[in-house]
Amino acid sequence: MTTSRDEQKKATREAILEAARQCFEVEGYEKASVRDIARAAGVSAGSVIHHFGSKRELLYATLFEDLEATMSEALSLGTSPPLAGQIEAMTRHIFACYGRRPRLSRVLLKESLFAEEPWASRFRAQTERLHGGVEGLAGDAVRRGELLPEVDTRLLAMAYVSFYYFALLAWAQGGHEDPTRLVSVQMAQHLRGLNSARTTGG
The missing domain is CATH 1.10.357.10 (Tetracycline Repressor, domain 2)
Structure with missing residues (x-):
């Protein structure tokens, strides 16, 4: 059960990273918002902050x-x-x-x-x-x-x-x-x- 939770956490983190890469590349760092990244990753904005703390940390x-x-x-x-x-x-x-x-x-x-x-x-x-x-x-x-x-x-x-x-x-x-x-x-x-x-x- 713990392994499954860890795998899910890792998958969410990877999805956020990939979404951020795409958003930063297409929209630019300044224009891309945490909400945009969350939407692209299929998670909540709170989940993005939970995993990375801030947009700069995510960058x-x-x-x-x-x-x-x-x-x-x-x-x-x-x-x-x-x-x-x-x-x-x-x-x-x-x-x-x-x-x-x-x-x-x-x-x-x-x-x-x-x-x-x-x-x-x-x-x-x-x-x-x-x-x-x-x-x-x-x-x-x-x-x-x-x-x-x-x-x-x-x-x-x-x-x-x-x-x-x-x-x-x-x-x-x-x-x-x-x-x-x-x-x-x-x-x-x-x-x-x-x-x-x-x-x-x-």
């Missing part, structure tokens, strides 16, 4: 959960070396998540920069996961001899994260239609001096 939850799942998928793609191709595949997978709901993504990007706790920590944790994933791939590249042994993989991952957010902001502002390519070009330039084959003339 954070909508894309955050999409990104969590997408990032987990991206970090476990298992794309074959070289490193540049692995990073490009991972980046494209993540940016596709933003691209599915561009209007919502742009709003959330702006809001997340000034998010208060606990969301600030949650968004930082996502960035740290991304950094850790790239650092791990770079470490593998060093071990197989693709990168020079003295390469600081942590700094390389920090450079990637910088390129990633630069491209994300450029895309959000309408300045670049293919953020993955922008990251890839920047990473290619960065990796050029770290590649062992280039240094040894191989």
